[in-house]
Amino acid sequence: MRWWERVSAWDEEHRLAVDALTAVGLLLVVVPASAGLLGVLDNRPVAIAAAVVMSIAVVWRRVRPALSAAVVFSAALVHLLLGVVVVFPADLLVLLALYSVTVHGPVWAYRTAFGGTLVGAGLVGVLLVSDLGPFVQDITAAAIVSFLVLLTSSTVFAYGLVRRARRERIDALVDRAARLEVERDQQAQIATAAERARIAREMHDIVAHSLSVIIAQADGGRYAAEHDPGAAQRSLATIAETGRAALGDMRRLLGVLRTGADAGTPATGAPVVAGARAGLAPQPGVEDIAALVQQVRGSGTDVSLARLGTPRPLPPGTGLTVYRIAQESLTNVLKHAGPDVTVTVLLQWREESLVLEVTDDGRGAAVVPDGGGQGVVGMRERAVMLSGTLAVGPRPGGGYRVRAEIPVPARQEAIT
Numbered sequence: 001m002r003w004w005e006r007v008s009a010w011d012e013e014h015r016l017a018v019d020a021l022t023a024v025g026l027l028l029v030v031v032p033a034s035a036g037l038l039g040v041l042d043n044r045p046v047a048i049a050a051a052v053v054m055s056i057a058v059v060w061r062r063v064r065p066a067l068s069a070a071v072v073f074s075a076a077l078v079h080l081l082l083g084v085v086v087v088f089p090a091d092l093l094v095l096l097a098l099y100s101v102t103v104h105g106p107v108w109a110y111r112t113a114f115g116g117t118l119v120g121a122g123l124v125g126v127l128l129v130s131d132l133g134p135f136v137q138d139i140t141a142a143a144i145v146s147f148l149v150l151l152t153s154s155t156v157f158a159y160g161l162v163r164r165a166r167r168e169r170i171d172a173l174v175d176r177a178a179r180l181e182v183e184r185d186q187q188a189q190i191a192t193a194a195e196r197a198r199i200a201r202e203m204h205d206i207v208a209h210s211l212s213v214i215i216a217q218a219d220g221g222r223y224a225a226e227h228d229p230g231a232a233q234r235s236l237a238t239i240a241e242t243g244r245a246a247l248g249d250m251r252r253l254l255g256v257l258r259t260g261a262d263a264g265t266p267a268t269g270a271p272v273v274a275g276a277r278a279g280l281a282p283q284p285g286v287e288d289i290a291a292l293v294q295q296v297r298g299s300g301t302d303v304s305l306a307r308l309g310t311p312r313p314l315p316p317g318t319g320l321t322v323y324r325i326a327q328e329s330l331t332n333v334l335k336h337a338g339p340d341v342t343v344t345v346l347l348q349w350r351e352e353s354l355v356l357e358v359t360d361d362g363r364g365a366a367v368v369p370d371g372g373g374q375g376v377v378g379m380r381e382r383a384v385m386l387s388g389t390l391a392v393g394p395r396p397g398g399g400y401r402v403r404a405e406i407p408v409p410a411r412q413e414a415i416t
Helices: 003-013 015-037 044-060 065-081 089-104 107-128 139-224 229-255 286-298 318-336 375-385 411-415
Strands: 302-308 342-349 353-360 389-394 400-407
Touching: 003 015, 015 044, 015 089, 044 065, 044 089, 065 089, 065 107, 089 107, 089 139, 107 139, 139 229, 139 318, 229 286, 286 302, 286 318, 286 342, 318 342, 318 353, 318 375, 318 400, 375 389, 375 400
Parallel strands: 302 342
Antiparallel strands: 342 353, 353 400, 389 400
């Protein structure tokens, strides 16, 4: 920042103090000068009083510009009407008041002030050719004086308008910058909240599904341990496999929150070992639903998968959304449908959408929600983010159904 910019900033911060010092200086200069110039007149006290009032009013020229201009203009009008017609040094403060109210005052105030200068210029000309004017009796000379007063006032007014427009533009730019900073912070907060919600949904789906499978396998293994040790061993193997898969999914999910050395990137020259880049493994998609069904089937639940239509490539995130909805639906089956349930997973590829439907013949409407789950909310949020729909509820003939329809590109668009 340059030195004059620092001085200007300091002046803006201390308006009242600076203008008070200016008023003191004017009192020491303008009042004696006015008194000396008008020493030959009988109404010298009026001129001195007017000069004092107009100088003191300068104190509030930027803090209360309308009030200050009103006092200055009133003092100038009073000394004109009381016989001090000649323009003396204190009258220059009228121009200062006009400039101040134009730059710092409201619109009505500076318009009124400029109108007052027009009236004052005409009044000076009229008084100069009347009996109150002891120096000027020539109409031409009076007209010239009025014209000079009007020209000077108009110039000051025009300069004040330019300064006002510049100040308003700067204030608008400052306000815009402040609003942009607020919007930036709000966008960052919204993005952070959205990312937290996304991570929460992913964590919920991973943990809830894996724990549901583990619990089902643990219960089955415990009951089968005494009579069928082989079944118990298979249950333990499924528990271990499910736990490792869930741990891998969580590592991949949380890996996106780390960068550089925190993400496990090997140092320069270090050998890349197997699994060092596991965090870059792709997220599950529609093609992984078969493995998901097989995993749930391994827990003892009768699950079948049906596919209709011709599969085609999906946009990023769509396959993950369909997979997570299927995962959450099967998790709810394990948690709420009850024993000896039959589940059907339907994937139907339509021309402009992909339909996922998970139905079971379990307890359905008899299930009492515990109120603590976020699974259905998460599924609905995932579907809405892709402009899809989700229908969840008991089936009329018994059981439960989850139906999601997600828009996907048409076949010809996918090929191109």
